[in-house]
Amino acid sequence: MMPLWVGPVARYMATGLVTTLALAVVSIAVSVVLGTLLGALLVLPSRAVRLAVRCYVEIWRGLPIIVTLFFIFFVLPVIGLRFDTFVAAAIGLCLWGSANVAEVVRGAVQSVPRGQADAAAALGFPWRQRMRYVVFPQAVRRAVPPLVGLVVNLTQQTSLATVIGVLDLLQASQRSIERLTLSSGATHAVPILGAVLVVYFVICLPLTSLSRRLERSLQRA
Amino acid sequence: MTAVDFEPGFVFSHLGPLGQGLARTLAISAVGTAGALAVGGLLGAASALRIPVVRQVIGAYVEVFRNTPLLVQIFFLYFALPEAGVKLSAFTVGWLSLVLWGGAYNAENFRAGFEAVDPKYVEACRALGFSELASFRRVVLPLGTRTALPSVTNTLISVFKNSSFMIAIGYPELTDTAVDIVSVTFRAFEVFIAIGVVYLGLVWIFSLGAGLIERRFAIPGGH
Numbered sequence: 001m002m003p004l005w006v007g008p009v010a011r012y013m014a015t016g017l018v019t020t021l022a023l024a025v026v027s028i029a030v031s032v033v034l035g036t037l038l039g040a041l042l043v044l045p046s047r048a049v050r051l052a053v054r055c056y057v058e059i060w061r062g063l064p065i066i067v068t069l070f071f072i073f074f075v076l077p078v079i080g081l082r083f084d085t086f087v088a089a090a091i092g093l094c095l096w097g098s099a100n101v102a103e104v105v106r107g108a109v110q111s112v113p114r115g116q117a118d119a120a121a122a123l124g125f126p127w128r129q130r131m132r133y134v135v136f137p138q139a140v141r142r143a144v145p146p147l148v149g150l151v152v153n154l155t156q157q158t159s160l161a162t163v164i165g166v167l168d169l170l171q172a173s174q175r176s177i178e179r180l181t182l183s184s185g186a187t188h189a190v191p192i193l194g195a196v197l198v199v200y201f202v203i204c205l206p207l208t209s210l211s212r213r214l215e216r217s218l219q220r221a
Numbered sequence: 222m223t224a225v226d227f228e229p230g231f232v233f234s235h236l237g238p239l240g241q242g243l244a245r246t247l248a249i250s251a252v253g254t255a256g257a258l259a260v261g262g263l264l265g266a267a268s269a270l271r272i273p274v275v276r277q278v279i280g281a282y283v284e285v286f287r288n289t290p291l292l293v294q295i296f297f298l299y300f301a302l303p304e305a306g307v308k309l310s311a312f313t314v315g316w317l318s319l320v321l322w323g324g325a326y327n328a329e330n331f332r333a334g335f336e337a338v339d340p341k342y343v344e345a346c347r348a349l350g351f352s353e354l355a356s357f358r359r360v361v362l363p364l365g366t367r368t369a370l371p372s373v374t375n376t377l378i379s380v381f382k383n384s385s386f387m388i389a390i391g392y393p394e395l396t397d398t399a400v401d402i403v404s405v406t407f408r409a410f411e412v413f414i415a416i417g418v419v420y421l422g423l424v425w426i427f428s429l430g431a432g433l434i435e436r437r438f439a440i441p442g443g444h
Contacts (some may be wrong), residue, residue: 014443062424064385070400074409122321156290163389170293177300189301197289197297204288204342 005184009176009192016172017199023086023158023168026091028151034094035101042106053102060099065160068092075166086178089161097154104150109135145218148211152204159200169196228426233251233407242398244418249312249394250381260320261327262366268328269335269365270357279328286325292356292386294318299390311392315384323380327373334369335361336414367438374431378424385420395419 041053060068076083082093112135120130162170173196181187187190232239264279286294299314309317338361346356388397399416403409 002422059421062421064382064420066385066388066396066398067399067413067417067420070396070403071409071413074403074407075413078407078409152288159290159292160386170290170296174296174300177416186301187304187305193293193297193301197285197291200289201285205284208284208288 003163005180005188009180009188013169013172013192013195016167016169017084019167020169022094023090023093023161023166024155026155027097027158029102030090030094031150031154032147033099034098037107038098038102039105039109042102043109057099057102061097061103063096065092065096065157068095069160069164076197085161085164085166088164089158089166093154093157093161096157097150099149100150100153104143104146106138111142112138141218143187145211145215148207148214149198152207152211155204155207156200160220169199224307227410228408229411233410235402235412238398238402239395239415242393242395245312245392246381246384246394246396249315249319249387249392250384252316253323253380254377256316256320257323257377258329258373260324261331261376264324264328265331265335265369266357266362268332269361270353283325283328283437286322287329291318291322291383292389294322295386295390311387311390314390315387315392315394318386319380319384323376326376326379330369330372330376331365333372334367335365337368338364364409364440367440370435370438371431374427374434378427378431381418381427382424 038053038056041049042057044050069089070081072092074090075083076088116134116138117130120134123135158168159170161168162174165171167175173192177187177192182211237256264282268276268279295314295318298309298318299311302309335357342360342364343356346360347353351359384394385396386402387394391397393401395416399412408411
């Protein structure tokens with residue numbers, strides 16, 4: 001027989017989980033699209049473009065995400081923009097995520113041996129076709145394992161939204177613990193926070209092992 | 222729209238508390254880094270040596286800590302453990318969570334480095350009469366550590382950045398101090414730009430240092 005508090009707490013935490021998943025999906029989608037674009041700009045021949053993108057990447061990759069989140073949370077209202085916490089958290093995660101994706105994409109493109117592009121050039125392919133038919137398809141295969149790793153990382157980082165007040169899985173668990181403490185004096189923090197750990201583990205473990213498998217099959221190829 | 226008034230001088234009137242915050246950030250990062258290095262090296266070696274049972278236990282530890290968010294681990298240590306009779310201070314949770322988290326990532330980094338050493342070297346050692354432990358210590362350890370170095374230093378820099386997570390348990394490190402000042406004075410621009418510069422500056426210095434160490438210890442003639 002389950003204790004009476006379990007049902008309501010589980011339902012409340014489920015709504016938190018939905019917010020967590022929504023935040024993860026939005027951040028991952030925007031980060032991958034924006035990051036791929038920025039990563040492509042990083043391998044362009046233009047120096048000025050590379051420098052500008054490099055600044056973006058170094059700043060948002062170098063700052064702790066919490067600092068970025070608080071910066072957005074406090075600064076946006078100051079410059080007259082009203083955001084709810086979910087949007088503020090999504091923006092912060094996208095800045096960090098896109099900077100990291102850009103770095104992965106650049107690394108993948110540059111890890112394709114130079115001889116490949118040279119050979120294509122010798123065959124008369126112009127730059128765009130060399131990229132499209134020779135370099136890009138090979139770079140994608142190299143980028144996928146670290147990108148899956150990054151997806152796991154971003155999913156875990158969504159928990160930081162808690163600190164600016166987003167009602168995600170962690171925040172829901174925290175509020176449940178506080179409520180139970182007030183109503184019954186018992187906190188039940190071990191089973192509740194334990195459940196949060198289990199939920200994240202169940203989401204992340206398959207992705208982590210997928211990333212590892214992809215990595216291995218790439219090494220064998 | 223009213224002009225945003227920006228007063229960089231404002232930060233200087235709060236240098237005292239911000240300095241103390243930075244000192245606490247550096248303190249838990251230093252313990253976290255040293256611990257993550259020690260735990261990671263030891264556990265990585267134990268996994269690479271394929272000691273039965275020990276290897277599986279280490280594997281479980283690594284998977285649990287790598288597949289759950291650090292923030293939830295911090296919450297568990299700080300809010301749930303007291304229920305089980307273990308009460309830790311915010312400072313202890315601060316460095317301990319960084320050691321456990323960084324140790325799990327480094328165990329994997331070191332294991333991968335050690336296992337990347339060509340088995341032919343170990344076979345050669347064994348043929349020359351080295352014991353298994355001696356061949357690990359003399360050949361696999363020095364070569365594998367150098368292969369693992371880039372990912373290990375990456376993890377250590379993350380340990381430093383993640384010390385900011387301790388704001389969630391109210392440990393007054395740099396980020397927590399900054400947010401405290403902002404919530405009283407509403408000087409968000411000045412304060413966050415100041416601590417942003419400090420974090421970025423330190424991260425870049427650490428990356429430069431890591432690059433120097435990597436080049437210094439690069440395997441001669443290696444890829």
